[in-house]
Amino acid sequence: MQMLELSHAPLSEASYSAVEFEPETGEVVMLDQRLLPTRVVYNRYKKPDEVAVAIRDLVVRGAPAIGISAAYALVLQAWIEKGDQRAFLLANGVAARILGAARPTAVNLGWAIARMSKQAASVAGFSPPERFEAMLREAEAIHREDVQACKAMGRLGAEHVPQDATIVTHCNAGALATGGYGTALGVIRAATEAGKKIKVLADETRPYLQGARLTAWELYQDNIDVEVITDNMAAYFFQKGEIDFCVVGSDRIAANGDVANKIGTYNLAVLAKEHHVPFTVAAPFSTVDLSTPNGAMIPIEQRPRDEVAKIGTTVLVADGIGCRHPAFDVTPARLVTAIYTERGMIQPCKGETPAMLRPQ
Numbered sequence: 001m002q003m004l005e006l007s008h009a010p011l012s013e014a015s016y017s018a019v020e021f022e023p024e025t026g027e028v029v030m031l032d033q034r035l036l037p038t039r040v041v042y043n044r045y046k047k048p049d050e051v052a053v054a055i056r057d058l059v060v061r062g063a064p065a066i067g068i069s070a071a072y073a074l075v076l077q078a079w080i081e082k083g084d085q086r087a088f089l090l091a092n093g094v095a096a097r098i099l100g101a102a103r104p105t106a107v108n109l110g111w112a113i114a115r116m117s118k119q120a121a122s123v124a125g126f127s128p129p130e131r132f133e134a135m136l137r138e139a140e141a142i143h144r145e146d147v148q149a150c151k152a153m154g155r156l157g158a159e160h161v162p163q164d165a166t167i168v169t170h171c172n173a174g175a176l177a178t179g180g181y182g183t184a185l186g187v188i189r190a191a192t193e194a195g196k197k198i199k200v201l202a203d204e205t206r207p208y209l210q211g212a213r214l215t216a217w218e219l220y221q222d223n224i225d226v227e228v229i230t231d232n233m234a235a236y237f238f239q240k241g242e243i244d245f246c247v248v249g250s251d252r253i254a255a256n257g258d259v260a261n262k263i264g265t266y267n268l269a270v271l272a273k274e275h276h277v278p279f280t281v282a283a284p285f286s287t288v289d290l291s292t293p294n295g296a297m298i299p300i301e302q303r304p305r306d307e308v309a310k311i312g313t314t315v316l317v318a319d320g321i322g323c324r325h326p327a328f329d330v331t332p333a334r335l336v337t338a339i340y341t342e343r344g345m346i347q348p349c350k351g352e353t354p355a356m357l358r359p360q
């Protein structure tokens with residue numbers, strides 16, 4: 001495994017990181033998740049638009065990790081731009097627009113860019129080195145807060161996980177998708193740390209296989225019992241009574257508690273309802289979008305045909321035949337038993353909404 005080489009301890013607090021910043025050389029360092037699980041390779045980026053391409057091409061993915069990556073990209077911009085206040089703000093604005101367009105569904109991206117742009121506005125009059133330091137401090141705060149949020153929601157969710165549970169999860173909502181520790185996998189990690197005996201069924205997650213390639217890899221590193229199932233097997237295991245609990249992450253939670261997450265999440269929620277199994281979501285409050293009233297208003301990213309038509313270079317669907325690839329779906333609030341956040345828990349199926357957790 002290629003080691004992560006940094007001049008400081010990784011903010012992920014783990015032996016691998018989705019994304020870090022190297023202040024000695026002015027580089028965003030990303031684990032190339034397209035190559036996992038067979039190769040562990042870190043890419044280094046020196047320009048914000050390179051980071052935008054890396055986000056679009058899924059080198060880094062997962063809503064919180066995308067937001068942190070964009071924050072570090074704006075630190076890169078502050079490293080590069082040595083002009084006056086006006087030039088700095090202009091360059092920040094251009095980079096922010098390019099980064100913001102990289103992926104539409106994960107609201108953490110826009111949230112992190114807005115927070116960094118606010119910081120840019122307040123430090124624009126500083127000298128270039130001071131501006132860089134201040135932008136780096138803000139991006140690192142976003143990164144550290146995300147790790148702490150994951151641990152807090154993990155502890156909260158773990159209290160609700162049965163003692164001896166088989167848990168199904170979808171996509172990857174782990175350390176690789178966040179600043180570190182993970183949201184849904186944070187709940188699983190915290191339950192394990194609390195001494196509960198956990199077995200995980202990881203949905204393979206067609207078409208990009210985040211469950212098979214990433215979730216299984218992460219849990220295996222932590223010695224957590226995991227087996228991979230193809231997405232169409234979940235119903236079989238529910239019917240057999242083998243699943244006790246579902247936990248997934250989210251890319252955007254609307255004001256009414258509707259939850260957007262990786263395509264196929266809604267299938268699990270419907271199955272969970274039919275089989276009376278709790279369907280839960282773990283997400284930081286930066287994933288909550290109070291300005292989007294309901295799930296129908298969440299923009300759903302449509303990804304390229306070839307991600308469905310091929311696996312690697314193997315062609316599955318003959319040329320000329322269309323494929324559809326909505327990357328996310330929306331689970332209605334009524335199917336969501338609980339959402340765990342760093343601020344507490346809500347129960348959308350009982351009509352509770354995220355605004356309840358807004359500081360007064």
Ligand code: MRU
Pocket residue numbers: 061062063064106170171172173174177178182183184210248249250251261262263327
């Ligand atoms: O397309 P991806 O891999 O970025 O989708 C990721 C997911 O759907 C995750 O479940 C979500 O971002 C939550 S990550 C903590």
